[in-house]
Amino acid sequence: MRERSIVQGFDNNLGARNRKGVIWHIVFQTSTVVGILALIALMLNVINSAFGYVAYEAKVDPDSLAVDGTSLENQSKEQLVALLQSTLSSGAYNKLNNEEPFESRSREEVYQLVVERIVRPQVVEVWNLWPSLTQADNIRVTVAQDHPEAELDFISWLTYDFVSRPQTSEPFTAGVRTAILGSLWTIMFTILLAFPIGVGAAIYLEEYASDNWLNRIIQTNINNLAGVPSIVYGILGLAIFVRTLEPFTSGKIFGVENITSENGRTVLAAGLTLGLLVLPIIIINAREAIRAVPRSLRNASYGVGATKWQTVWSHVLPNALPGILTGTILAASRAIGETAPLVVVGASTAISFDPSSPFSKFTTLPIQIYQWTSRPQDEFRSLAAAAILVLLVLLLSLNASAVLLRNRFSRRF
Amino acid sequence: MTTNNTPEPQYVLETHDLDIYYGTFKAVTGVNMKVERNKITAIIGPSGCGKSTLLRAFNRMNELYAGTSIKGTITFYGDDIYAKDVDPVEVRYRIGMVFQKPNPFPKSIYENIAWTARIHGYKGDMDELVESSLQQAALWDEVKDKLGQSGLSLSGGQQQRLCIARAISIKPEVILMDEPASALDPIATLKIEELMQELKKNYTITIVTHNMQQAARASDYTAMMMLSGEGERSGTMIEFDETHRIFTNPKDKRTEDYVTGRFG
Numbered sequence: 001m002r003e004r005s006i007v008q009g010f011d012n013n014l015g016a017r018n019r020k021g022v023i024w025h026i027v028f029q030t031s032t033v034v035g036i037l038a039l040i041a042l043m044l045n046v047i048n049s050a051f052g053y054v055a056y057e058a059k060v061d062p063d064s065l066a067v068d069g070t071s072l073e074n075q076s077k078e079q080l081v082a083l084l085q086s087t088l089s090s091g092a093y094n095k096l097n098n099e100e101p102f103e104s105r106s107r108e109e110v111y112q113l114v115v116e117r118i119v120r121p122q123v124v125e126v127w128n129l130w131p132s133l134t135q136a137d138n139i140r141v142t143v144a145q146d147h148p149e150a151e152l153d154f155i156s157w158l159t160y161d162f163v164s165r166p167q168t169s170e171p172f173t174a175g176v177r178t179a180i181l182g183s184l185w186t187i188m189f190t191i192l193l194a195f196p197i198g199v200g201a202a203i204y205l206e207e208y209a210s211d212n213w214l215n216r217i218i219q220t221n222i223n224n225l226a227g228v229p230s231i232v233y234g235i236l237g238l239a240i241f242v243r244t245l246e247p248f249t250s251g252k253i254f255g256v257e258n259i260t261s262e263n264g265r266t267v268l269a270a271g272l273t274l275g276l277l278v279l280p281i282i283i284i285n286a287r288e289a290i291r292a293v294p295r296s297l298r299n300a301s302y303g304v305g306a307t308k309w310q311t312v313w314s315h316v317l318p319n320a321l322p323g324i325l326t327g328t329i330l331a332a333s334r335a336i337g338e339t340a341p342l343v344v345v346g347a348s349t350a351i352s353f354d355p356s357s358p359f360s361k362f363t364t365l366p367i368q369i370y371q372w373t374s375r376p377q378d379e380f381r382s383l384a385a386a387a388i389l390v391l392l393v394l395l396l397s398l399n400a401s402a403v404l405l406r407n408r409f410s411r412r413f
Numbered sequence: 414m415t416t417n418n419t420p421e422p423q424y425v426l427e428t429h430d431l432d433i434y435y436g437t438f439k440a441v442t443g444v445n446m447k448v449e450r451n452k453i454t455a456i457i458g459p460s461g462c463g464k465s466t467l468l469r470a471f472n473r474m475n476e477l478y479a480g481t482s483i484k485g486t487i488t489f490y491g492d493d494i495y496a497k498d499v500d501p502v503e504v505r506y507r508i509g510m511v512f513q514k515p516n517p518f519p520k521s522i523y524e525n526i527a528w529t530a531r532i533h534g535y536k537g538d539m540d541e542l543v544e545s546s547l548q549q550a551a552l553w554d555e556v557k558d559k560l561g562q563s564g565l566s567l568s569g570g571q572q573q574r575l576c577i578a579r580a581i582s583i584k585p586e587v588i589l590m591d592e593p594a595s596a597l598d599p600i601a602t603l604k605i606e607e608l609m610q611e612l613k614k615n616y617t618i619t620i621v622t623h624n625m626q627q628a629a630r631a632s633d634y635t636a637m638m639m640l641s642g643e644g645e646r647s648g649t650m651i652e653f654d655e656t657h658r659i660f661t662n663p664k665d666k667r668t669e670d671y672v673t674g675r676f677g
Contacts, residue, residue, distance in 0.1 A: 304532075
């Protein structure tokens with residue numbers, strides 16, 4: 001382009017302006033890259049711990065338990081039960097039978113009991129994925145020298161069995177089914193409490209409440225509540241749901257006599273506590289979504305003589321629904337990852353029974369992870385890493401289904 | 414609100430010393446005007462002089478904006494529409510409104526009209542009502558094959574006619590139009606103006622417009638509004654007369670300057 005002649009009073013600064021733009025472009029790009037690197041580091045760290053070599057020694061050699069040439073792995077349930085009966089003390093055997101009669105246990109469960117109680121593999125050393133891949137020979141030599149009795153296997157701590165087994169205290173037989181079900185039960189009550197109340201409050205505040213000092217105080221406080229530390233909600237939940245409403249949360253007023261329920265420390269109390277925790281988040285997001293419905297649409301509805309309720313129900317809510325659901329997804333994600341309030345409310349750390357009703361004792365995935373990471377042995381850290389992967393998958397699949405649901409609603413027009 | 418059984422007065426809407434406030438700010442001062450039945454009454458004037466505010470007061474839409482209030486009265490066939498026992502929803506049912514920006518519901522063309530009729534308890538043949546409303550709005554031929562499509566898929570001019578069809582589907586007695594053609598091109602504007610001439614056989618129309626040619630072409634009566642007063646200026650009606658007088662022989666010098674384009 002032809003050079004422009006100098007215009008009086010104007011400085012030709014296009015080059016400087018463009019340079020400034022490039023600098024900011026780089027700054028923003030760097031922020032994104034840092035964020036992504038942090039995520040990658042997190043994932044690598046978790047995956048690194050969840051797989052790798054393990055050296056272990058069995059207290060009793062499984063080969064010595066073979067009967068008539070049938071190895072332990074291939075024995076029938078009856079044979080395994082007989083083995084338990086003959087090996088364990090009668091007290092221990094009866095205790096197991098009382099927890100759940102052997103007749104109603106599956107062969108898999110009995111086999112696990114045999115491994116857990118009789119074979120008793122003991123982990124002697126654990127390696128992460130990276131050294132397992134790069135220094136496999138070194139590891140073999142070390143194990144052969146230090147633990148000549150030990151077996152060395154490359155194992156994935158995250159297996160189908162890990163997901164489907166109940167929790168036990170032995171690393172090789174531990175699973176997270178109890179914790180997954182506990183998380184799902186808890187999140188269900190959280191949503192059941194927080195979604196209707198949160199959306200209802202948002203509708204009231206946006207559409208009905210007049211702009212007076214009382215409502216302004218309420219609104220400010222809801223915003224503040226979203227920032228209250230979650231442990232405080234735990235204390236609140238302990239006081240209200242576990243102590244004060246104990247007959248309700250333990251199911252006593254419904255006539256439930258459940259030996260597994262322990263005072264009010266139940267799935268229901270945990271769900272309600274987390275419900276209170278995410279309520280402000282749902283209210284704030286739903287209000288934003290409702291406020292984003294254009295004024296012209298409300299005017300159209302009022303202009304043809306619709307009442308406030310007809311306007312809200314037929315136009316405001318359908319148009320705000322995708323936004324409301326997005327907020328609810330965020331809230332549910334927050335709730336499913338919460339640990340501290342559940343510790344206060346009284347999540348159990350060691351239970352092997354699936355929650356079966358709102359009045360069951362419970363544990364959740366984050367609680368389980370927390371408990372495993374606080375153990376000194378390396379193998380539990382690997383278990384925790386595997387559980388973290390399960391939690392992430394659970395979170396992603398819940399979010400994905402919620403997003404699909406939201407898109408169905410927003411595609412209408 | 415009851416309609417008198419005596420022969421209906423000629424005037425549908427009347428204002429008496431009407432002041433309109435936004436909070437403490439007096440946006441419109443001392444308006445006295447009468448809207449005649451089956452005529453088109455235009456309200457013209459420069460931006461910010463309170464034309465739309467006045468129009469919204471006619472069906473109590475202004476109450477949806479926080480802090481608005483009025484002094485004086487607006488009567489509908491002689492009854493005060495701001496009386497305590499009057500439900501604003503009924504006012505808006507009988508005095509319909511078409512807005513500046515076309516605002517069909519984000520629903521199908523059919524549902525735009527059907528929903529409107531349904532909320533008022535319409536029990537008759539819905540297909541027939543949809544067809545007749547769209548025909549009166551001169552839109553039927555263009556959309557009869559795509560009634561299931563979104564109202565938002567239409568062009569701007571078609572959307573505005575859909576809004577008019579929606580407004581007349583519930584048989585209001587007055588239609589208020591707030592610059593209905595300001596967002597449209599000249600051809601779509603012409604269609605809306607032709608439509609207004611058709612509609613005035615059955616309806617009373619009050620229209621706010623920026624476009625003086627439009628007021629001159631389409632309306633029977635014209636109200637001229639302007640900001641006046643010292644200090645905090647407030648919109649007021651400086652002249653109200655038959656349209657041809659306003660444009661050919663205005664009494665007020667300011668009106669003459671405005672309609673001849675010498676304003677300012």
